[in-house]
Amino acid sequence: MRVPFLDLRIADQTQRSEILAAVDAVLCHGRLVLGPEVETFEAEMKRLTGRRFAVGVNSGTDALFLAIRALGIGPGDEVITTSLSWIATTNAIALTGAQPVFADIREDLNLDPCSVERLLTPRTKAILPVHYTGKPCDLKALTDLATSRGVALVEDAAQAFGASYQGRPIGSFGEIACFSMNPMKVLAACGEAGVIVTDRADLYERLVSLRYNGTVNRERCIEPSLNARLDTIQAAILLKRLTWFEDIIAKRRKIAAWYTEGLEGVVKTPEEGADECRVYYTYTIQADRRDELQQYLADVGIETKIQHPYLMPLQPAYHRNACGEWGRASELQPQILCLPVHEKLSRDAVEYVSEAIRRFYRGDQA
Numbered sequence: 001m002r003v004p005f006l007d008l009r010i011a012d013q014t015q016r017s018e019i020l021a022a023v024d025a026v027l028c029h030g031r032l033v034l035g036p037e038v039e040t041f042e043a044e045m046k047r048l049t050g051r052r053f054a055v056g057v058n059s060g061t062d063a064l065f066l067a068i069r070a071l072g073i074g075p076g077d078e079v080i081t082t083s084l085s086w087i088a089t090t091n092a093i094a095l096t097g098a099q100p101v102f103a104d105i106r107e108d109l110n111l112d113p114c115s116v117e118r119l120l121t122p123r124t125k126a127i128l129p130v131h132y133t134g135k136p137c138d139l140k141a142l143t144d145l146a147t148s149r150g151v152a153l154v155e156d157a158a159q160a161f162g163a164s165y166q167g168r169p170i171g172s173f174g175e176i177a178c179f180s181m182n183p184m185k186v187l188a189a190c191g192e193a194g195v196i197v198t199d200r201a202d203l204y205e206r207l208v209s210l211r212y213n214g215t216v217n218r219e220r221c222i223e224p225s226l227n228a229r230l231d232t233i234q235a236a237i238l239l240k241r242l243t244w245f246e247d248i249i250a251k252r253r254k255i256a257a258w259y260t261e262g263l264e265g266v267v268k269t270p271e272e273g274a275d276e277c278r279v280y281y282t283y284t285i286q287a288d289r290r291d292e293l294q295q296y297l298a299d300v301g302i303e304t305k306i307q308h309p310y311l312m313p314l315q316p317a318y319h320r321n322a323c324g325e326w327g328r329a330s331e332l333q334p335q336i337l338c339l340p341v342h343e344k345l346s347r348d349a350v351e352y353v354s355e356a357i358r359r360f361y362r363g364d365q366a
């Protein structure tokens with residue numbers, strides 16, 4: 001059997017026809033950027049995150065960059081983030097001119113609030129947690145910390161659309177929250193897309209301007225910025241995908257439960273707290289002899305990924321001037337391995353993967 005890590009084809013004939021019809025509607029009205037479907041998509045995002053405002057943008061990276069800019073953060077300021085994430089999180093901070101400060105993580109691979117607390121300085125302007133793997137961060141501790149120190153909380157919710165914490169949707173906690181809808185994400189466009197949500201009218205207005213070259217009324221430029229507008233076709237596709245979204249999450253959660261059952265006591269499997277709902281952007285195990293295991297699985301047709309192979313402070317772009325702490329992250333990173341968890345996997349495929357992992361460790365004992 002071959003088990004791919006991802007399968008981005010839309011094999012289901014009905015789904016493909018529905019997506020093509022949504023694209024066709026856009027081609028007929030011709031408002032190709034920020035068209036009516038973008039507005040409807042933004043309205044849906046507001047509803048689903050319980051926010052007052054949503055701004056559709058062209059990627060999760062731009063969402064983060066514009067969010068930090070909108071908060072007025074720049075040179076001389078510090079933003080505390082996690083050590084383990086996709087590098088987009090750090091790039092977004094660094095490109096505003098602010099200094100990224102890397103905090104350590106906990107066993108669950110998410111930002112450790114105690115580490116954040118140690119790294120707060122008078123220059124800290126924001127805390128930027130990532131809901132890594134689609135698991136909510138310790139938002140209680142992080143919100144308390146941000147509030148008591150008067151710094152903004154910006155959620156990098158790129159991996160966690162649809163997750164919830166204490167009954168509230170992820171994306172409803174920070175001053176601003178950012179999502180990515182790139183093709184790998186749980187809610188995926190057929191190309192690049194992202195969205196920013198907030199409750200603050202002032203931030204919303206600035207974001208709308210920053211999204212289009214810092215303009216107001218599309219012509220007058222009041223501050224330098226880039227073009228980060230969302231394509232109407234992607235919004236139309238996302239609206240379609242949203243109607244299937246509950247099924248997608250349910251399937252991923254079911255696959256995760258199958259894995260957890262099959263791998264109990266063999267490797268460390270992701271845990272879910274009673275007050276949270278994860279979406280399993282990745283199903284990330286922590287395993288001894290990780291690299292050997294990955295090769296063993298590859299040899300039997302199972303594609304896995306190490307997300308992410310470099311801690312952000314150790315990336316060539318940052319390691320010379322990186323500040324913060326990442327001792328625990330350095331211990332955990334060599335153990336992490338992401339198993340295929342996309343919603344097209346069959347029960348048989350999941351069992352095949354679990355059995356292969358069990359076999360690997362049985363061989364170890366033999």
Ligand SMILES: *Cc1c(COP(=O)(O)O)cnc(C)c1O
Nearest residue numbers: 059060061086088089158180182
């Ligand atoms: C995917 C991702 C991003 C960037 O989103 P893009 O849409 O790919 O630009 C940012 N942060 C995290 C944690 C991500 O996983």
